[in-house]
Structure formats: structure tokens, C-alpha cells
Amino acid sequence: MSDTEVYGVLAEFEDADALVAAATRVRDAGYARVDAYTPFSVPGLPEAIGFRRDRVALVTLIGGILGGAGIYFLQWFSAVVNYPINSGGRPFNSWPAFIPATFECTVLGAALFAFFGYLIMSGLPKLHHPIFNAKEFDLSTRNRFFVCIESADPRFERAATTRFLESLGAMRVSVVPFS
Amino acid sequence: MPPAITASGNGVDESRLKFLRGRYSYASITDKISDVVLTRPTHWGWYAGFALCTLLTLLFVIAIAYLFATGVGIWGVDIPVAWAFAITNFVWWVGIGHAGTFISAFLLLLRQKWRTSVNRFAEAMTIFAVAMAGLMPILHLGRPWFFYWLVPYPDIMNVWPQWRSPLVWDIFAIGTYIVVSILFWYMGLIPDLATLRDRSDSRVKQIVYGLFALGWRGEARQWKRFDTAYLLMAGLATPLVVSVHSVVSLDFSIGNTPGWHSTIFPPYFVAGALFSGFAMALTISIPLRAIFGLKDFITARHLDNIAKVMLVCGLLVAYSYVVEIFMAFYSGDEFEKFMVVNRMTGPYAPIYWTVVFCNVVVAQLMWWKRVRLSTLALFVISIIVNIGMWLERFMIIVTSLHRDFLPSSWDVYYPTFWDWATLFGSLGAFAWLFLLFVRFLPAISISEMRKLVLEKREGET
Structure with missing residues (x-):
């Protein structure tokens, strides 16, 4: 799998607080194309990934x-x-x-x-999205909290980004392919 | 979470008075609610209820088909009582819908946590009740196939609706109400449909739930917009509820019929709507929590709160009854005075006193905490109030009409078989839709319950 076939790197967390803390550090590290996926509306998370104003x-x-x-x-x-x-x-x-x-x-x-x-x-309705290729992503509607650094980010570098996410204490870090 | 109210000296188990009983994690609460739909074998009670409701729905369909083929002459309506069961059903069903919107929208604005586990099925109750209500005025039209003449559309005759008529306001109010209720309900369902999509094993269910979930991913940006849009919809739905039953009441109070022509009608009707709607919420939630094992989520505390709201609405309704009598005599109007005396002593006196018994006397039982914490007592009271409120609508409509200004046209209205078939058929169709809903969609909002788990955990640490 070459870098152009990668949608992003996904880190999985067990709880909402851990995710918000990790998302804040991802932003602090300078990543801009970041999104988080959660089973319910987590307070403080949109701000942590740098999304302040919805219209x-x-x-x-x-x-x-x-x-x-x-x-x-x-x-x-x-x-x-x-x-x-x-x-x-x-x-x-x-x-x-x-x-x-x-x-x-x-x-x-x-x-x-x-x-x-x-x-x-919100980009809905949508029949498919690359994030659904991620391992265990079906748990994002049950009990797991995810943050994803997308390969479109200028600072994205597969090995380094993976190591960085692992250093944040994620339960699992996986690469999300486009197909 | 606010502390549970103390029940010392009452011999009441404190743990019953929580919004969420037991220790749940995100996973277990998700599984418990979604398994009702996905894996748990269906309770025999569901099949029995579904069979009965299917028969009643068929009766409803037959009654409508016969009505369309023959005309409103199959009902007991005639001059002077040209409005009877269909309009009573209409007003009563709209009112039942109102409690659902009140629970889901107004309690959201007030940040009431007890809303979370009852809002979904209350919204479903709203939609199905308004669907039944919306049918009734159309059935009651002499030429129902022309109902769309109430809608402004560019027709070749260049004729517009009469904008000064409450009947035209009605179609705008009811139409808006059903559209907004469906949007609000569906919007809250989208994240839960995604949960069902991800949790089901069968390919068919994954595809069907997946299509209706619209590709929901639970992105932080989606959640943020979801929260804003949901809150705004709640803010829109709350005044909408008040406006809808106010407009319904104007159908009566704009006319100069004694007993109808009164400025108290809009608040009187809204209070009655919430009263009967919360009663219906109890009638539905008590068997629902028992049959589907949801007593940890819909707890005694929820039923207690619903009963308290009912008590307040019941007092408002009682106040309106008193003001109606007072205003009739205070106005000095002969016809108004006659109408009040006739209601209490005329041919429909038994209905008037039944209404007073059901809505005023029985409702006072809910002052006692023991009654509010007794599931059986609440269930019985809720049925009595439902009946009382239906009879109240009937009383308002028919007693005012049957003694016209012209004594030579006085008459008494008697319902026919087809009147009853329409009433019980609509009850059956309502319950039929509701049973399908609890079988195929989560009756409690899963994503909001997960958030409640988080808040409960934070409250304890």
C-alpha cells in the first residue's frame, strides 16, 4: 500500500476524555486535516479539532x-x-x-x-466514505472514540504520523486505505 | 445528575427514583436498546397486540372505503349537529401529539435530563397521533377528493384560499406540525440508525438501516452541526405546539356559536392537549417498559414526573371549566347562560359530569406520591383521563350545536356503527403504527443514553 492509497491514520481510544486530550495534542502538533469520530456528541471535541463555527x-x-x-x-x-x-x-x-x-x-x-x-x-447523505474501511470502525457507533489524521494533511507522513499517534496512548493505531 | 428526591417515611425504594438505574457502560447500554430491535425474540404480547391492531386497522380502512363510496350520511351527523365524531377525534388526536413535542422539544430547551429516555417514543407517538388527526377533517369533508383546495396553488380558475378562515389556518398549522415533527424525529434517529447498521448481522438489515442512516459517521463536525440544528428545531417546535392547538381552538372560537365563542379557547385547548397527551404517554410507556424490559431506562422517576405535569395541566383544564361557567353568567348573554345550564342538565348531562369526574376529580389523586409511584394506579388514571378528554372534546362540540338559536331545529346526535368504527379504527391504526415502530426502530435514543452514561460517570467522580 503506497502513501497515495492511504486515506489517513486512525487512532482508537476507550473514552471521551482521552480522545479530547489526544485531539488537542494532534492539533498542537500542527496537523490541520483532522477529524474525530464518536458514538455521541462529546463536549469540547469540535473545539479540540479546530472546528468552532457551524453555519x-x-x-x-x-x-x-x-x-x-x-x-x-x-x-x-x-x-x-x-x-x-x-x-x-x-x-x-x-x-x-x-x-x-x-x-x-x-x-x-x-x-x-x-x-x-x-x-x-455535513456531507450527507453519502453512500460510501473511506473511513468505513478502517478496522473496528463499526464500534464508533457503540463504545469507541477515534481520531484520524488524513493523508491530505501537508504534515502527513505515514510512519511518523503513526508513531506520533501511538505515543498519545491509543488502544490501537491503524492505517485506513482508500479502497 | 440531580439528587433523587427523598422518599423517607414513605417506604419507597430510593433506587427506583433515578433516571438511569443500574451500572451501564457505553457498550452495554447500546446493546441493551438495540437488541430489542435486532436480536431479542419478539414477546408474545407484541404478536397478540399486533394481531388485534391489524384487525382494527382493517376496520378503519373498511369504514373509510364505505364513507368515500357513500358519503357522510353513514355517520350520525345531521343539521344542527354537523360536527361530531370526526372533529372530536381530530381535536383529541392533535392534542395527544402535543405531549410528544412538549417532552422532546420543550424539555430539551429546559435541559431536563429525564427527557432522554422518553423523547424518542414520545415523538413517535406525536407523528402517529397527528397522522390520525390529519385524516379526520378530510374524512369529514363532503367531497374529500377536493381537500387540496385549501392549499394555495396556481389553478386555472384563479381562485385562492380564504386567508381569513381558520380552516385555512388549520391546514397550515397541521401541515407544518407533521412535517416538523417528522424531521425532528428522523434527525434524532440518524445516529441510532447508524448504530443498528453497524450492529446487525444480516446483510438486508445492514443495507436498509444503512440507507436510512444516510452514511452517518459520527464526525465531530457532524455532531456539532447536529447539536445546533437539533436545538434550533426544538426552539422552533415549542412555539409551534402552542400555535397548533391554538389554531385548532380558533376553528371553534371564531364562530359565534354559544360555548365556542370565547377568548379562553386557545390556552384552554393547549392545556387540555398536554393533559391528554401526557396521559397517552403514560398509557404507552407503562406496557412498553414492561414488555421490552426497559425499566432501567424508563424508571418510576419518569412516570412520577409525567404524572406531575399531568396534574398541573389537569388543574389548568379545571380552571378553564370554571371560567367558562363564570363568563357565561358574567356576560349576561341569554344563549351562553342557557348553554351552560343545558350542558349540566340537558340530554348530554351524563357526558358533562363524566368529564368533570375523569378530568377534575380523578386527576387530583396524583397529588399523592404513593399514587404517582404506583404503576397500576397511573395506568388506570391515564386511561380515565384519555376517555375524559375525548368526552370533553365531544361535549364542547356537540352540546353547543344540538341546541341551535332556532328551537325548531333542535335535535340530539346519536353515533352510528360507522362513527364508532372510525374512532376505534383510528385507535387501532395508531397502535398498529406504534407497534411497528418499537419492533423496527430503537424506542429510546441510544446516542443520548450513551451521553447520559458519560454524565452520570462524571457526576460520580
């Missing part, structure tokens, strides 16, 4: 504004411009009656954008 909240806000403004515009357009009906002498643009649909569509737009925004930004 999900911004996307959700945009979705909410689009949903609310869109349905209000539709109500206004249909009731004032396109087909005005005199309903008991109420104004054509009777905004209090337009609020329920506006509120619901604000929530709907925000929720749809939050869900699909999160999926797309």
Missing part, C-alpha cells in the same frame, strides 16, 4: 425569513392584487388574519432549512 443557525434564520416573507407576500398578492374579495368590509390586506399562516410557514421554512442545511453541510 446552521444562519441557514435556519434565512429559511425562516424566506418562509414567513414568502407566505405573507402570497396572501397579500392573492387578497389585494390578484383576486380581491370584500369579506364583511374587512380591508383587503387584513394583516391580523394573515399572521397564523405567516407564523406556521416561518417555522416550516426554518425547520426545513435547519434539517437540510445540516445534512448538506
Whole structure:
């Protein structure tokens, strides 16, 4: 297996604290293309691998504004411009009656954008990923915690990176092939 | 973890009052929950329940087919009582859904740890209940095949929905509610589907669970976005719940029928929705934890907490009953006063007093800790409250209609076989969907339970 066929080097840990400590040292050693894989959301881990800002909240806000403004515009357009009906002498643009649909569509737009925004930004859905070639990676959804230094990292060097990860006290360090 | 409440002098075993009993590791908690779906032989009780529910679901299908072929005349509805079982079922089912969202979204915002082992099945309860609810207004339409006329779409007649009508608000509220509930539920399921994908031995299950897991890898970046999106969805779902039953109540209170035309309706309906929804959560969780051996996760503490929320909602409902009576006399309106007296003494008086007994009297039993810690007592109370809340919806709808402004059109509504078939058929279909859910998907969020194990361990050291 030559270096170009390697996706990265993966270290396996027994607990969340050990993983966060190891991930911090990996970052301190200057590695940039690092990811961690855990069975649940580990507090402090995203910061440890250098991921601070996700844009999900911004996307959700945009979705909410689009949903609310869109349905209000539709109500206004249909009731004032396109087909005005005199309903008991109420104004054509009777905004209090337009609020329920506006509120619901604000929530709907925000929720749809939050869900699909999160999926797309996370690279999901995906049928295959090289990390699944790793040994025992199925335990990442059960009780094991992994950190991976990818071969795309400029400082990646297979033997040295492996030795470095072993020095962090990992239970096991393995090379992840692309196929 | 907060300390368990003391039960000294009550003779109560302290260990029952924890959120998570026993000593679990990440692996054992994962295996225990996923084995229910993957390896454990199915309990005979599941098969028996599934058979019964399949029959009821078939009855529901037959009732709908006969209704579509013949028309709403097969029901007991007529003028003046044109709204009866279908609308009662609708309001009741939507309300049951609300407790699920309340548990999963509002308790998440409040960082209540007891949410963790009950949120998944409560969300499933929401989805199936709202699915039943969503069918009812469509069934009750004279021409159900035109239900989409409520949706704004560019049709060639250039006709738009009447935006000032609560019935149009309704379709937006219910439609949004079901979409957001499904997204929220599925989002939380994705990491657990990945667990099932990685833990199952059969190739078919690996492929099916794998496809629905969407390639989840548990990356730190995915988890971070997951947490943000999940919290935001919870923040969106909480006001949504309040808005949905408020809009449902406006279907009534916008009209000038005595007994309906009241500003207390939105909070009154929301409190009643949570009351019946939490009752249904008890009705479901008590057999669920027994049959699938989940008593370590859904503990007496959870049932105790649910009972406390029910008690509060029940008091709000009781307060609303009192305010309704007070406002009728305070308004001085002849029709309102007549309506209240007629409810208590008219042809539907037995229903009114049953409602008061079920929702006001029986609910007070939950003041006693002994009752809240007795699984049997809670199960019985939850059934009584479910019945009481269904009858309350029926009472609100039918008693207001059967004594019209015009005495010559007064009449009494009697349900027909097909009314009952629709009610019990929808109950069967709801339970049928729920049984399929607990058989094929994890009824408790595995990834959140693993996090609870971590927090419990940190709390002890």
C-alpha cells in the first residue's frame, strides 16, 4: 500500500476524555486535516479539532425569513392584487388574519432549512466514505472514540504520523486505505 | 445528575427514583436498546397486540372505503349537529401529539435530563397521533377528493384560499406540525440508525438501516452541526405546539356559536392537549417498559414526573371549566347562560359530569406520591383521563350545536356503527403504527443514553 492509497491514520481510544486530550495534542502538533469520530456528541471535541463555527443557525434564520416573507407576500398578492374579495368590509390586506399562516410557514421554512442545511453541510447523505474501511470502525457507533489524521494533511507522513499517534496512548493505531 | 428526591417515611425504594438505574457502560447500554430491535425474540404480547391492531386497522380502512363510496350520511351527523365524531377525534388526536413535542422539544430547551429516555417514543407517538388527526377533517369533508383546495396553488380558475378562515389556518398549522415533527424525529434517529447498521448481522438489515442512516459517521463536525440544528428545531417546535392547538381552538372560537365563542379557547385547548397527551404517554410507556424490559431506562422517576405535569395541566383544564361557567353568567348573554345550564342538565348531562369526574376529580389523586409511584394506579388514571378528554372534546362540540338559536331545529346526535368504527379504527391504526415502530426502530435514543452514561460517570467522580 503506497502513501497515495492511504486515506489517513486512525487512532482508537476507550473514552471521551482521552480522545479530547489526544485531539488537542494532534492539533498542537500542527496537523490541520483532522477529524474525530464518536458514538455521541462529546463536549469540547469540535473545539479540540479546530472546528468552532457551524453555519446552521444562519441557514435556519434565512429559511425562516424566506418562509414567513414568502407566505405573507402570497396572501397579500392573492387578497389585494390578484383576486380581491370584500369579506364583511374587512380591508383587503387584513394583516391580523394573515399572521397564523405567516407564523406556521416561518417555522416550516426554518425547520426545513435547519434539517437540510445540516445534512448538506455535513456531507450527507453519502453512500460510501473511506473511513468505513478502517478496522473496528463499526464500534464508533457503540463504545469507541477515534481520531484520524488524513493523508491530505501537508504534515502527513505515514510512519511518523503513526508513531506520533501511538505515543498519545491509543488502544490501537491503524492505517485506513482508500479502497 | 440531580439528587433523587427523598422518599423517607414513605417506604419507597430510593433506587427506583433515578433516571438511569443500574451500572451501564457505553457498550452495554447500546446493546441493551438495540437488541430489542435486532436480536431479542419478539414477546408474545407484541404478536397478540399486533394481531388485534391489524384487525382494527382493517376496520378503519373498511369504514373509510364505505364513507368515500357513500358519503357522510353513514355517520350520525345531521343539521344542527354537523360536527361530531370526526372533529372530536381530530381535536383529541392533535392534542395527544402535543405531549410528544412538549417532552422532546420543550424539555430539551429546559435541559431536563429525564427527557432522554422518553423523547424518542414520545415523538413517535406525536407523528402517529397527528397522522390520525390529519385524516379526520378530510374524512369529514363532503367531497374529500377536493381537500387540496385549501392549499394555495396556481389553478386555472384563479381562485385562492380564504386567508381569513381558520380552516385555512388549520391546514397550515397541521401541515407544518407533521412535517416538523417528522424531521425532528428522523434527525434524532440518524445516529441510532447508524448504530443498528453497524450492529446487525444480516446483510438486508445492514443495507436498509444503512440507507436510512444516510452514511452517518459520527464526525465531530457532524455532531456539532447536529447539536445546533437539533436545538434550533426544538426552539422552533415549542412555539409551534402552542400555535397548533391554538389554531385548532380558533376553528371553534371564531364562530359565534354559544360555548365556542370565547377568548379562553386557545390556552384552554393547549392545556387540555398536554393533559391528554401526557396521559397517552403514560398509557404507552407503562406496557412498553414492561414488555421490552426497559425499566432501567424508563424508571418510576419518569412516570412520577409525567404524572406531575399531568396534574398541573389537569388543574389548568379545571380552571378553564370554571371560567367558562363564570363568563357565561358574567356576560349576561341569554344563549351562553342557557348553554351552560343545558350542558349540566340537558340530554348530554351524563357526558358533562363524566368529564368533570375523569378530568377534575380523578386527576387530583396524583397529588399523592404513593399514587404517582404506583404503576397500576397511573395506568388506570391515564386511561380515565384519555376517555375524559375525548368526552370533553365531544361535549364542547356537540352540546353547543344540538341546541341551535332556532328551537325548531333542535335535535340530539346519536353515533352510528360507522362513527364508532372510525374512532376505534383510528385507535387501532395508531397502535398498529406504534407497534411497528418499537419492533423496527430503537424506542429510546441510544446516542443520548450513551451521553447520559458519560454524565452520570462524571457526576460520580
